[in-house]
Amino acid sequence: MKKLMKIILQFIKKIKIGDLLTIFIFIVLTGYLASILWNFPQGEYLKIQMGKQVIGSFSLNQNVIKIIEGPIGKTEVIIDSGKVRISKSPCTKKYCLHQGWINKLNQTIVCVPNQISISIIGARTDYDSLNY
Amino acid sequence: MHYNKLILILIFFLTGCYQNETMQKKDYIFGTIVEVTIYGETEDNATHAIDLVFNEFHRLHRYLHPWEKSIVQDINQSIKNQEIYTTQDEEIFSIIKHNQELELKTHGYFNPAIGKLIQAWGFHADQFATDRPNSSLIDNLQRNLPHMSEINLHNGYIGSKNKNIQLDLGGYAKGYALDQAKKILRENNINNALINIGGNILALGLHGDRHWVVGIQNPRKPSPIASIILKPGWSIGTSGDYQRYFIVDNQRYSHLIDPNTGYPANNSQSATILFPPTESSGTLSDVYSKPLFIAPERLKYSLAKELGIDFYMIVMADGKISISSSMLNLIKWHEKIDENNITVH
Amino acid sequence: MTRSIIKISSQDHKVAKLASIAIALSLIEFFLPSPIPGVKPGIANIIILFTIIKFGFSTALWVSLIRVFVVSIIVGTFLGPTFFLSLTGSIFSLLFLFLFKGINGKYFSVISLSLIAAFSHIIGQFLIVRFWIIPHDGIFYLLPVFLISALIFGLVNGIITSTLLNNK
Numbered sequence: 001m002k003k004l005m006k007i008i009l010q011f012i013k014k015i016k017i018g019d020l021l022t023i024f025i026f027i028v029l030t031g032y033l034a035s036i037l038w039n040f041p042q043g044e045y046l047k048i049q050m051g052k053q054v055i056g057s058f059s060l061n062q063n064v065i066k067i068i069e070g071p072i073g074k075t076e077v078i079i080d081s082g083k084v085r086i087s088k089s090p091c092t093k094k095y096c097l098h099q100g101w102i103n104k105l106n107q108t109i110v111c112v113p114n115q116i117s118i119s120i121i122g123a124r125t126d127y128d129s130l131n132y
Numbered sequence: 133m134h135y136n137k138l139i140l141i142l143i144f145f146l147t148g149c150y151q152n153e154t155m156q157k158k159d160y161i162f163g164t165i166v167e168v169t170i171y172g173e174t175e176d177n178a179t180h181a182i183d184l185v186f187n188e189f190h191r192l193h194r195y196l197h198p199w200e201k202s203i204v205q206d207i208n209q210s211i212k213n214q215e216i217y218t219t220q221d222e223e224i225f226s227i228i229k230h231n232q233e234l235e236l237k238t239h240g241y242f243n244p245a246i247g248k249l250i251q252a253w254g255f256h257a258d259q260f261a262t263d264r265p266n267s268s269l270i271d272n273l274q275r276n277l278p279h280m281s282e283i284n285l286h287n288g289y290i291g292s293k294n295k296n297i298q299l300d301l302g303g304y305a306k307g308y309a310l311d312q313a314k315k316i317l318r319e320n321n322i323n324n325a326l327i328n329i330g331g332n333i334l335a336l337g338l339h340g341d342r343h344w345v346v347g348i349q350n351p352r353k354p355s356p357i358a359s360i361i362l363k364p365g366w367s368i369g370t371s372g373d374y375q376r377y378f379i380v381d382n383q384r385y386s387h388l389i390d391p392n393t394g395y396p397a398n399n400s401q402s403a404t405i406l407f408p409p410t411e412s413s414g415t416l417s418d419v420y421s422k423p424l425f426i427a428p429e430r431l432k433y434s435l436a437k438e439l440g441i442d443f444y445m446i447v448m449a450d451g452k453i454s455i456s457s458s459m460l461n462l463i464k465w466h467e468k469i470d471e472n473n474i475t476v477h
Numbered sequence: 478m479t480r481s482i483i484k485i486s487s488q489d490h491k492v493a494k495l496a497s498i499a500i501a502l503s504l505i506e507f508f509l510p511s512p513i514p515g516v517k518p519g520i521a522n523i524i525i526l527f528t529i530i531k532f533g534f535s536t537a538l539w540v541s542l543i544r545v546f547v548v549s550i551i552v553g554t555f556l557g558p559t560f561f562l563s564l565t566g567s568i569f570s571l572l573f574l575f576l577f578k579g580i581n582g583k584y585f586s587v588i589s590l591s592l593i594a595a596f597s598h599i600i601g602q603f604l605i606v607r608f609w610i611i612p613h614d615g616i617f618y619l620l621p622v623f624l625i626s627a628l629i630f631g632l633v634n635g636i637i638t639s640t641l642l643n644n645k
Contacts, residue, residue: 001626003496006599010502011640012637014586014588014639014640014643015586015588015636016583016584016585016586016588017584018580018583018584018585018586018589019585019588019589019592019635020592021589022585022588022589022592023592023628023632026592026596026624026627026628026631027628029596029624030621030624030625030628033620033621033624034624036619037617037618037620037621051610052610081590095515095520102619106617106618107618108618108619110560110606110616110619112515112562112606112610112611113557113558113559115558115610115611117611117616119616119618128496
């Protein structure tokens with residue numbers, strides 16, 4: 001234990017005074033960005049995008065499975081009673097699957113290799129339905 | 133791992149008891165998305181009513197299908213074989229009669245008898261054509277253009293001497309379904325709802341203490357160009373070249389065929405109309421947007437007047453907007469509109 | 478036909494040696510699982526930082542680019558989106574390293590450089606994802622998590638590099 005403390009102390013000695021300033025600046029920057037980007041209520045719609053193309057916006061208040069075709073295969077998205085997750089994807093690392101469920105506004109899960117992103121967008125407060 | 137499942141099941145049960153202000157359900161019928169939103173009802177009432185509505189939509193979808201097995205197809209087949217179609221079904225009689233009236237009222241711009249022409253352009257399939265049809269075929273079909281008036285209706289009999297008639301009620305069915313939905317919801321004591329069938333919308337009552345608001349799609353962008361309120365009973369319909377179309381040699385061919393030329397009308401990008409509460413406001417908001425889209429510019433405005441359409445907005449082929457003053461007063465733009473690009477009528 | 482002789486300088490030896498260590502570290506990192514998807518300690522950056530202090534910017538540039546290309550070829554992501562992510566992150570990182578390489582001295586050490594490199598790497602990657610791979614703003618929701626990891630690993634990598642510089 002003491003040896004560990006000694007090693008850690010040695011490491012901390014390396015930090016120069018200017019470094020502390022750098023560290024401080026980056027902590028403030030991160031904290032500021034987090035407070036802006038993370039301050040969100042529950043969302044109501046899911047936007048699915050494949051590359052530049054918006055596949056569509058779907059209500060979170062349903063139970064449905066969506067399959068999206070991307071450049072390396074099919075990604076499966078499950079919407080279930082107000083939350084959504086990616087259940088299947090052809091990528092190797094499966095990071096997108098391990099993210100689990102999301103349901104808060106602006107939360108996003110992406111599968112980079114298959115260029116698919118799913119993100120929670122807000123209730124359409126500007127209109128109740130779309131005429132087209 | 134198992135805890136997650138447990139929580140999921142719990143959430144399932146909990147959300148079942150929860151009462152929302154609005155309840156919205158979507159389905160995929162008529163080859164498009166249908167959406168019913170009900171305000172201020174318990175989830176059970178709302179769900180029950182919406183299920184009835186969706187059932188009716190499924191029924192109508194099969195009943196009036198333009199190219200799959202349906203009563204319409206049976207009638208088409210009989211006419212093709214120069215046989216008389218006999219039926220006691222009152223509904224199809226009144227539908228055909230209504231369509232005959234509408235063809236006359238719209239000076240032929242709405243003509244559901246030209247199914248062959250629409251099929252020739254490849255729009256009788258869920259996947260559209262990728263090439264233009266033979267021009268002599270089109271010209272031939274256009275020269276021998278059939279009309280709804282050539283259909284004879286008698287007690288229990290439907291027939292026609294013109295075997296080129298092919299009924300395609302695709303431009304009528306969704307509007308008709310809106311009116312049917314309106315009846316069903318009222319019968320079930322639902323008085324505040326918004327019904328959207330493939331973009332064609334009818335409003336019942338209010339959204340709480342405000343009117344229902346609908347967005348209007350920009351024909352060339354994936355965003356609304358404007359939004360407008362739908363007072364109780366009002367409906368909105370748009371005919372556009374941006375949903376069912378194909379492009380060949382940089383030219384867009386939409387499913388809205390001009391009966392006078394046999395070719396897809398291309399003087400407009402979209403035509404939107406609002407229709408006031410009447411027995412068939414849903415139907416008419418669907419049907420009447422078509423002549424406004426198809427007719428040449430110089431005729432659009434007199435046609436609108438004749439059909440009793442006060443609220444309309446047409447995005448011309450070059451992107452310029454022609455809008456009625458009533459519509460302009462009610463509309464709320466979602467984009468910056470250059471004043472030079474708007475003409476008010 | 479005259480045979481042309483390509484002279485291999487000692488500089489090239491250096492670059493090759495450093496690049497191979499960087500490549501090895503990257504590969505080890507690739508095969509180790511990470512608790513949060515996409516968050517990596519970026520231990521290859523230790524080599525880049527070490528190189529920039531000891532051998533100058535241009536050497537570090539070579540080492541960094543060779544690393545990105547070779548690793549992506551080995552792993553099989555060459556010319557795929559992950560490759561461009563890696564490349565953009567490295568380029569941004571190198572850009573800011575170039576701008577700030579002078580600060581290493583009395584008050585600042587390589588630790589600051591490491592933090593700067595880590596942050597600019599993340600920013601570069603987010604920008605290319607936003608503007609090319611998945612173009613919408615929801616992506617920025619993930620930014621703070623990556624910035625925090627950049628903070629932690631930037632610090633750790635910087636301390637390790639500092640130790641190496643003192644010992645070598």
